[in-house]
Amino acid sequence: MIVTRNPATGAELHRYPTHDDDAISHIVAETAAAARDWAAVGLDERLALLRAVGKLLTERRDEYATLITAEMGKPVAEALAEIDKCAWNCRVVADLAPDWLADREIESDASRSWISYQPLGVIFAVMPWNFPFWQVLRFACAALSAGNAALLKHSPDVTGCALAIEALFTDAGAPAGLFRSLVVEADRVPAVSARIVADPRIAAVTLTGSERAGAAIAQAAGAALKKTVLELGGSDPFVVLADADVAAAAAAAARSRFGNAGQSCVSAKRFIVVDTVADEFVAALLAEVPQIGPLARADLRDTVVRQIEQSVAAGARLLTGGTPVDGPGYYLSPAVLDHVVPGMAVFTEETFGPAAAVIRARDDDHAVELANDTDFGLGCSVWGTPDHALAVGRRIRSGALFVNAPVASDPRLPFGGVGRSGYGRELSAEGVREFTNIRTVVIA
Structure with a gap:
């Protein structure tokens, strides 16, 4: 039964x-x-x-x-x-x-x-x-x-x-x-x-x-x-370059990360932002955090909470959310973590829930290095002037590359990963x- x-x-x-x-x-x-x-x-x-x-x-x-x-x-x-x-x-x-x-x-x-x-x-x-x-x-x-x-x-x-x-x-x-x-x-x-x-x-x-x-x-x-x-799973990078439209990137980042309560293999999970615009992006992202529905099961919520808590213990800064909501159902307040670095749970693991990890990059080369520092390779989204973003995106390993748009599936285009x-x-x-x-x- x-x-x-x-x-x-x-x-x-x-x-x-x-x-x-x-x-x-x-x-x-x-x-x-x-x-x-x-x-x-x-x-x-x-x-x-x-x-x-x-x-x-x-x-x-x-x-x-x-x-x-x-x-x-x-x-x-x-x-x-x-x-x-x-x-x-x-x-x-x-x-x-x-x-x-x-x-x-x-x-x-x-x-x-x-x-x-x-x-x-x-x-x-x-x-x-x-x-x-x-x-x-x-x-x-x-x-x-x-x-x-x-x-x-x-x-x-x-x-x-x-x-x-x-x-x-x-x-x-x-x-x-x-x-x-x-x-x-x-x-x-x-x-x-x-x-x-x-x-x-x-x-x-x-x-x-x-x-x-x-x-x-x-x-x-x-x-x-x-x-x-x-x-299978994904830990998709969402790369914001110095010449990006930061407000547009932050709005798209929130939709991608928090839609379906973050329970999507292809949603953006690691937000890799060049230092010169990182503070601006974080402030804009916090303003875009939405109300969301519950996670599908209690154990799924517990896994995301564990990933957040371990990352904070390792030095990440929890700016908002990340705690179970009191009352019935499997709700978790949407979380934004800043100053995430490689090795933290929200960087290395797939976060199948509403947790956005912001990772600060020194420059384009460092952003590419961070984006490729994963065993996953489903999607990748890069934001900047089109030619610049495309050039950076070509250096990132993924099954799909979206420039100035969040990754999404389309029946007319092939979908899958490496x-x-x-x-x-x-x-x-x-x-x-x-x-x-x-x-x-x-x-x-």
């Missing part, structure tokens, strides 16, 4: 029966059968399903946003924006996939040669709670448009969302078994996931989550010789093609 709770109050929301081993085996068999049939369906029909899903997302946006807010705590306005982004992704994939998946003619010594993109089969997805619809829809649109079936193991915290997404695809006209959600207790997830990855009916695996979860899935998939796409932030790409042509057999065809 899974019990979901409202992060704003701690109160029980719902109890869900879980799938036992027999039910899981039946669901895997159902998705495998659906994958065989769906691979033979024309691309136009596959994309029509995505358009229908997008239409239902828009029609039910209030219902789904309310569910997101109840299960993981983000404000309703942010939940509505998440649903709208999912609907947008459906439209983008439906519009552009005919080009992304078209055969590519290649000149060679043969009479004809080309590359085709063919389905793999069942794609197993392990997804997190922080964007319970968006993380799933961005994977599902890619997998289904390419002709695969989708099997989801969502976070137990958002079981209602997982089942609502399964019903969404069914209501949109998806064949039986094409998209299924597994309901598995947290303590059974590692064993169940390993068994599913090893199942010969599973073709590939994608995971968004922690380094630990990614390493476990990658190990299981490696033993089974199966492809994986991993989108280093301990994972590998492979989601979204765009690259994300759709991750779930295909890229086949070479030659006619002599």
Whole structure:
């Protein structure tokens, strides 16, 4: 039995029966059968399903946003924006996939040669709670448009969302078994996931989550010789150069760091600011600190509090926030720490909550050194005059570089990281093609 709770109050929301081993085996068999049939369906029909899903997302946006807010705590306005982004992704994939998946003619010594993109089969997805619809829809649109079936193991915290997404695809006209959600207790997830990855009916695996979860899935998939796409943690640098528009940078910094209560792998976490504008940036950032919703669970809040307290003990200055809010729910006042240096917890670890770490840099070279002083490599945002910021940003290792804008995902652009932030790409042509057999065809 899974019990979901409202992060704003701690109160029980719902109890869900879980799938036992027999039910899981039946669901895997159902998705495998659906994958065989769906691979033979024309691309136009596959994309029509995505358009229908997008239409239902828009029609039910209030219902789904309310569910997101109840299960993981983000404000309703942010939940509505998440649903709208999912609907947008459906439209983008439906519009552009005919080009992304078209055969590519290649000149060679043969009479004809080309590359085709063919389905793999069942794609197993392990997804997190922080964007319970968006993380799933961005994977599902890619997998289904390419002709695969989708099997989801969502976070137990958002079981209602997982089942609502399964019903969404069914209501949109998806064949039986094409998209299924597994309901598995947290303590059974590692064993169940390993068994599913090893199942010969599973073709590939994608995971968004922690380094630990990614390493476990990658190990299981490696033993089974199966492809994986991993989108893991981040400790994204947000670099403010001497010639930046400091007010604009501070406003964007607050949105990036404190949106979704700081629970985003791609949000800015380390604010590396050149000394000459550091005082101005800190004052502007403090003025932009917003009110936020609760964190999703008490243990997540406790981790952020521990990171803040350890950093302060090591010499960082806590300028505001950083303490649990009295009363029900898992609230934490947004924190800004100044004079953070390498080695402190908020510098070296991923802070998955509302804690902004300001690190002062002597100059551009020092800012680059600080930005690259991490095992992560998801996103990077650099602020300054465009040519200057771009030149500095090119020296920072990341999967995405945004100049004078906070890092964000866009269905038209590939998304993913390097280093301990994972590998492979989601979204765009690259994300759709991750779930295909890229086949070479030659006619002599």
